Amino acid sequence: MDLSHIFNSKKFFSVAICxxxxxxxxxxxxxxxxxxxxxxxxxxxxxxxxxxxKEEDISKVILHHIADSHEWHFFGHVALPLPVILWTDNGLVxxxxxxxxxxxxxxxxxxxxxxxxxxxxxxxxxxESVKSADGxxxxxxxxxxxxxxxxxxxxxxxxxxxxLISVTILLVVFIGVANAYKKREGKAPKGLxxxxxPIIIFVRDDIAKPQLGHKYRGFMPYLLTVFFFVWLNNLMxxxxxxxxxxxxxGNIAVTMMLALCTFILTTVNGNKNYWxxxxxxxxxxxxxxxMIPVEIIGLFTKPIALMIRLFANITAGHILILSxxxxxxxxxxxxxxxxxxxxxxxxxxxxxVVGFIQAFIFTILSALFxxxxxxxxxxxx
Amino acid sequence: MIVGSIAGIGAGLAAIGAGxxxxxxxxxxxxxxxxxxxxxxxIQTAMLIAAxxxxxxxxxxxxVAFLGTGQVN
Numbered sequence: 001m002d003l004s005h006i007f008n009s010k011k012f013f014s015v016a017i018c019x020x021x022x023x024x025x026x027x028x029x030x031x032x033x034x035x036x037x038x039x040x041x042x043x044x045x046x047x048x049x050x051x052x053x054k055e056e057d058i059s060k061v062i063l064h065h066i067a068d069s070h071e072w073h074f075f076g077h078v079a080l081p082l083p084v085i086l087w088t089d090n091g092l093v094x095x096x097x098x099x100x101x102x103x104x105x106x107x108x109x110x111x112x113x114x115x116x117x118x119x120x121x122x123x124x125x126x127x128e129s130v131k132s133a134d135g136x137x138x139x140x141x142x143x144x145x146x147x148x149x150x151x152x153x154x155x156x157x158x159x160x161x162x163x164l165i166s167v168t169i170l171l172v173v174f175i176g177v178a179n180a181y182k183k184r185e186g187k188a189p190k191g192l193x194x195x196x197x198p199i200i201i202f203v204r205d206d207i208a209k210p211q212l213g214h215k216y217r218g219f220m221p222y223l224l225t226v227f228f229f230v231w232l233n234n235l236m237x238x239x240x241x242x243x244x245x246x247x248x249x250g251n252i253a254v255t256m257m258l259a260l261c262t263f264i265l266t267t268v269n270g271n272k273n274y275w276x277x278x279x280x281x282x283x284x285x286x287x288x289x290x291m292i293p294v295e296i297i298g299l300f301t302k303p304i305a306l307m308i309r310l311f312a313n314i315t316a317g318h319i320l321i322l323s324x325x326x327x328x329x330x331x332x333x334x335x336x337x338x339x340x341x342x343x344x345x346x347x348x349x350x351x352x353v354v355g356f357i358q359a360f361i362f363t364i365l366s367a368l369f370x371x372x373x374x375x376x377x378x379x380x381x
Numbered sequence: 382m383i384v385g386s387i388a389g390i391g392a393g394l395a396a397i398g399a400g401x402x403x404x405x406x407x408x409x410x411x412x413x414x415x416x417x418x419x420x421x422x423x424i425q426t427a428m429l430i431a432a433x434x435x436x437x438x439x440x441x442x443x444x445v446a447f448l449g450t451g452q453v454n
Contacts (some may be wrong), residue, residue: 185406206426305437305441308444309436309437310446311444312440312441313440316440346451357429361429361430364429364430365430365433368430
């Protein structure tokens with residue numbers, strides 16, 4: 001793999017110029033946003049018993065941005081309501097998330113078809129029978145954990161919608177390209193084919209073949225799917241407005257499912273040689289009580305590392321960008337935007353590379369683990 | 382008085398370790414590429430894989446630090 005063209009000086013220079021220009025352009029925009037967010041904070045503060053604005057609030061805002069939510073926020077008070085589907089004690093309950101307004105402080109009782117619920121910090125709970133001292137229907141135990149029980153939440157949240165959008169894009173693009181190959185058999189690629197063919201060949205020649213040897217063919221569909229799914233979602237997460245903006249690959253449940261697929265593939269395809277390495281490792285017999293547990297733990301740490309790596313990388317990138325933007329509000333000066341915004345642009349460009357590298361690493365490590373499982377026995381080592 | 386979580390210090394220590402590790406990997410890969418420019422693409426792939434393994438340890442620490450401060454649920 002050759003990344004040198006990315007670090008080509010001409011492009012870097014033009015990015016730097018763009019960053020400086022953007023920073024000047026965004027001065028006025030940021031001052032307006034600063035003012036409006038100040039008033040928004042003021043009203044929020046009034047609602048919250050005039051609590052003073054603290055740095056803690058900013059970390060809450062950042063964590064709220066990277067979390068899943070029941071609505072897709074566009075700007076100001078404009079948001080796309082999404083269906084909430086709950087499996088409660090009274091069976092299935094569903095409603096649009098804007099049916100009961102936007103109160104998520106847990107101070108209001110919601111009545112969804114006879115089921116009493118309370119909405120608190122983006123989650124639905126069963127309410128306590130009496131209001132607590134702070135006016136909410138939420139009870140805490142002495143460790144500060146929420147005591148209320150929750151209905152099973154199978155809502156179509158922001159992440160689910162984002163997943164459906166990206167799957168639709170992938171299906172449309174790849175079915176179209178596959179049909180083009182059938183129609184134009186033996187001819188030169190055209191249109192989308194020309195973009196995707198080099199990438200598919202890159203996955204085949206640089207990822208699948210070196211790790212899997214001559215058995216690469218059967219695993220290509222999985223590797224290509226994982227590669228394009230992770231890459232597309234990493235990139236969509238970097239778009240700050242509607243079709244993107246959901247932190248999908250930075251959601252541990254999503255990365256867990258991807259890692260689980262790799263785990264199932266390695267376990268199902270593991271041959272005698274692979275399981276032999278696990279249960280009869282090449283060590284003196286008296287080391288078996290030590291080595292076998294270590295090997296068995298090793299089976300699970302590999303997919304867990306895959307899961308955590310993707311989750312933490314993408315989440316860290318989002319937190320980094322939001323923190324740099326938040327510097328303007330922490331230092332309470334518009335002038336900081338002159339430094340923060342070019343820096344955000346710089347980090348965003350790095351995140352574009354990270355989005356690709358993480359997709360590449362997820363795929364190559366999946367191929368590596370599958371390759372270990374299907375490897376033929378070679379001469380004694 | 383400074384108020385904060387000690388988990389942050391743990392994440393910082395992990396970052397030092399990973400920094401040393403990734404620095405070594407990157408430095409040696411550069412050296413290798415300078416000695417053998419024709420093997421650059423192979424070295425780059427191997428470098429990225431090794432860096433991913435080192436980075437994973439640091440990211441484990443960051444996640445543990447997050448769990449320690451109770452900010453991810």
